[in-house]
Amino acid sequence: MKTKRKPKLAVWKFASCDGCQLSLLDCEDELLDVVGEIDIANFPEASRAVVKGPYDISLVEGSITTPKDAERIHKVRRASKVLITIGACATAGGIQALRNFQDVDQFISIVYASPDYISTLNKSTPISEHVKVDYELRGCPVNKYQLLEVISAFLNGRRPVTPSHSVCMECKQKGVVCVMVAHGTPCLGPVTHAGCGALCPSYARGCFGCFGPKETPNTHSLSEWWQEELGASKGDIIRAFRGITAYAEPFRKESEAYELQ
């Protein structure tokens, strides 16, 4: 192992809050193991030192929101053997994808004194709409243990364990009481991808859907139940699905269906 060249890892930022990158710094105890096994070649949040590419693994945070970034992501792809997107922005467009439902030129004309200075795309899009992505890790932010799991899976040439079932399964296996059944709180858990360890329901809050849609999400049945049994309004349903992963297709379609009604 010692004589082998350490794999080079790069971390890239696009339109994002840096929270997912911080999850990597947050690893604290495990961080020494990480740097023991890999060369962190490019990680502006942690160090100004930059090692030239190509890179064995690129972690990409953030969505594509500007013409410049739409070009830059292709450079990142060309320099990376494996490209892994981390977080809701990179995999679904993030909270900034709320712009996708509105007229961006109108925002710009209202918000900025000199709208001419603003160069932006009218949609915030996930990385996979621009280049081939090898693996998508969900979350807002990503779960640091899942991030370590994905890195160690790629280092060891195995499949990462990041199951795509519902948050409900995490709640039940933790023994958390269902907030929807026992409290009548609308919760996106039954249609949301696991990975957070049922963080919000563990604190008696409904799931916000940070990890985006799970496999085969039945959003329509869930929102009907909210409406009929939990007294949710159409506005409540649109707001629930229009959160951090609003532009992920199953959630987008559900909120749009209620907007058209």
Place this chain on the structure above:
Amino acid sequence: MSKKKDASPQTVTLPSNDLSRLFQVLQSRGYTILGPTVRDGAIVYDELDSPDDLPRGWTDEQEKGRYRLKKSGYGTYFSFAVGPHSWKQYLYPPRVRLWQMHKNGTGFELNAQNGPLKKYAFLGVRSCELHAIEILDRVLLQNGFEDPTYKARRKEALIIVVQCTAPASTCFCASMQTGPKAERGFDLAMTEVADGERHYFVLQSGSDAGREIVQELACAAATAEEIAAAEQAVKAAAERMGRTLDTHGLQAALYANREHPHWREVGERCLNCTNCTQVCPTCFCTTVEDITDLTGATAERWRRWDSCFTMEFSYLHGGSVRSSAGARYRQWLTHKLASWVDQFGAFGCVGCGRCIAWCPVGIDITEEARIMCAETVNQ
């Protein structure tokens, strides 16, 4: 009641004020007591220190997709139906490490040991739950192989039944012939009686361990009136079942209706969120996950609860065999109420109603089975 002749009485009366003595006797025998307690708006199972931890004065109101904890207005300890937890979580834990391996020069070292197990006393087991444990015994101990994780925990567990006197509207154990009265398979069985001024438990032992505990408690023998009052409380529960399921010809009718259009209709409502299988006290499916550390020097294999409602569950090369929600619901319901009988000689459902209450969109197994079989049974 007991067939065995013994110098000490086998059916005794424990005044409710002396319930703490039962706790003390169990604790002095090295048991960690698990039982019902109020947490986060529900009655769940957890470790108990004293009777103060029990849900005294609480009850529940259950309907499909709905559970509400309520004040009962009485001073009774056990006036509630089963909640979201079941004993499965202790006997067959949601996550278990099967083994760990370390690289050692050119070879590796295997460690299949887990920490020492606690000696648990399950306090407040209902008849439906006892039947669920018997079903798990058939699957995990008597099915041609033994699951060591389950076996070790099952062997240590002391089972103290509290006979059910407060079924919920989601309950149908009487239909499944699994309750409300537990007749055998326990170490101790208690019936809570709140009879005007008097509040007591009628205790009956069902094993040597139970007999020793009864002896140590040194209670008075139960009178004929007390035994009759206890019997009556359980009998009344049988008449208050909120739901029924006609099991006559059910297995054949479900097989005959495997292409019924109603499966698709349920599939449109089903969230395939897995809640029904996770709360079910008999669902036993698991998957294994292999993980390594960053250095690749240590690998672990973990087993965790799985569910037939996930895509991965039926994944073979090329895709999932059961890709539609309707197909997955059909797999689950027909396993519980039909193919389980072929496999293990009994239904896989005990009528506890958990899957009805904890389905986030209120899908009701009794209602769906009835619709699916209506035409066949009427023929």
